């Protein structure tokens with residue numbers, strides 16, 4: 001079983017979001033980067049499947065050299081090898097084409113990634129990769145099991161419930177909670193990660209189809225109005241007459 | 247050339263998020279001097295489709311194929327792609343639901359188009375460019391994104407666009423079908439399990455949401471959340487630890503690693519307001535926080551707050567809400 005897990009490098013969930021003075025780029029100053037939390041669910045599920053059935057887990061990141069600490073972290077958690085496509089991830093379509101190109105070369109049985117990145121919030125790449133490769137994409141999945149060597153059973157979230165799907169390998173799936181319990185790398189993992197192969201390849205020619213012109217931040221809230229708990233019913237009156245939401 | 251809007255049905259009616267998308271699409275069409283057509287698939291009744299005229303839609307292409315009552319991604323993509331071709335659509339509009347974003351992503355590849363999901367504004371089209379604003383960094387920022395391809399695909403974030411209501415206008419409904427291959431059904435669901443919250447309001451579609459956190463101590467106390475929700479016609483939600491401990495089902499978990507919602511009213515009971523929780527709810531229009539700790543970070547993000555014990559405060563709210571005339 002060959003599993004490819006795509007990870008992206010994102011600001012930590014508690015990071016302050018600021019932009020450069022021209023509002024054209026994200027201000028990385030003092031920001032800690034982590035593996036995208038949703039990608040971690042994909043990564044740990046892939047490692048669990050490998051532990052149960054044998055095979056290999058390859059992690060793939062489309063990014064510049066500064067993403068390598070998190071690629072090493074994925075290796076420390078338990079992936080076998082890694083590929084970094086040496087390019088700035090311009091947009092979802094660009095990234096999807098890089099992933100599809102790597103997948104075509106290596107014929108993986110399963111391609112996993114998180115349902116979206118917490119910075120761009122696209123929810124796009126998995127379906128684009130499936131479409132580019134002409135294989136099923138199941139998304140967002142919170143359960144993934146192999147029925148046998150050729151078929152997987154997934155549960156995916158839909159509004160108000162869930163859907164159970166069976167697909168033939170190969171396929172793409174995007175992960176969300178609670179597909180697995182993300183792991184913290186142990187000392188042995190961190191030691192062996194240093195010597196695991198991390199291949200750097202140049203991107204294939206692909207055009208981005210969107211470009212970011214500027215960033216902005218939401219307007220600040222006007223401040224909170226406090227209501228006396230003894231007179232809590234007052235809140236309902238305010239919600240109707242002042243906020244006009246009831 | 248035209249603007250094509252995909253509308254989703256729910257129990258025969260059209261989802262509010264799709265009425266927002268239709269209103270969006272017809273405003274784009276007006277700005278571009280084009281017409282706005284809708285495409286609908288599966289479980290929607292024709293009278294509801296005709297009423298899309300109120301949102302400025304002139305014509306609806308309707309595929310009533312019984313196999314498509316449930317969402318089947320590739321089959322839906324095939325139908326919408328055929329409709330886009332028939333209408334020579336250069337702008338395709340979806341609501342930013344799981345269905346809308348999925349179909350939009352696949353169509354972006356098939357039609358070689360530019361895609362923006364999570365969109366919060368109408369396009370700016372000065373100087374021949376086409377730029378929309380989208381929500382990024384989990385609601386903590388916005389990005390203006392230029393769509394550079396010939397075909398533009400937009401998924402509109404819930405509650406970002408007002409629904410237009412030009413009462414009396416009706417759209418013509420035409421039967422439509424596309425030829426579907428077996429492969430289009432390769433990922434058809436084997437089984438669907440609905441776990442609707444009481445009252446049957448879907449959380450992502452809800453105008454109002456009442457949400458509970460660890461401060462409620464245990465699932466046996468959720469009647470407080472449910473009764474308040476029922477009294478004001480709201481859906482129910484929860485924080486991550488609540489669903490992690492199986493006090494509530496997973497699809498109710500909102501936040502960074504759960505779903506993102508943007509209702510008109512979000513009432514948080516016994517939730518501390520961790521940054522990862524806020525990420526899922528910060529674009530709600532009005533936020534109410536009920537917490538016994540005056541230092542709870544959630545108060546900084548709130549419009550209305552009550553410092554008090556939920557077990558004393560919430561029953562008073564339920565009583566006051568029941569007393570409102572509807």
Ligand SMILES: Cc1cc2nc3c(=O)[nH]c(=O)nc-3n(C[C@H](O)[C@H](O)[C@H](O)COP(=O)(O)OP(=O)(O)OC[C@H]3O[C@@H](n4cnc5c(N)ncnc54)[C@H](O)[C@@H]3O)c2cc1C
Pocket residue numbers: 013037458459460461462484485486487488499500501502503504515516517518519520521522523526536537538539542554555556557
């Ligand atoms: C990578 C990552 C992703 C995460 N994603 C999410 C996410 O998607 N969604 C999410 O919610 N969290 C998420 N979290 C967890 C988040 O950091 C918080 O731990 C979580 O939101 C806390 O939930 P809570 O507010 O219910 O519980 P607590 O933080 O324990 O807060 C309980 C609150 O209830 C109040 N309280 C107690 N008793 C009463 C009472 N009787 N009456 C009134 N108030 C009372 C307390 O004062 C307290 O403020 C994530 C964390 C990480 C690290």
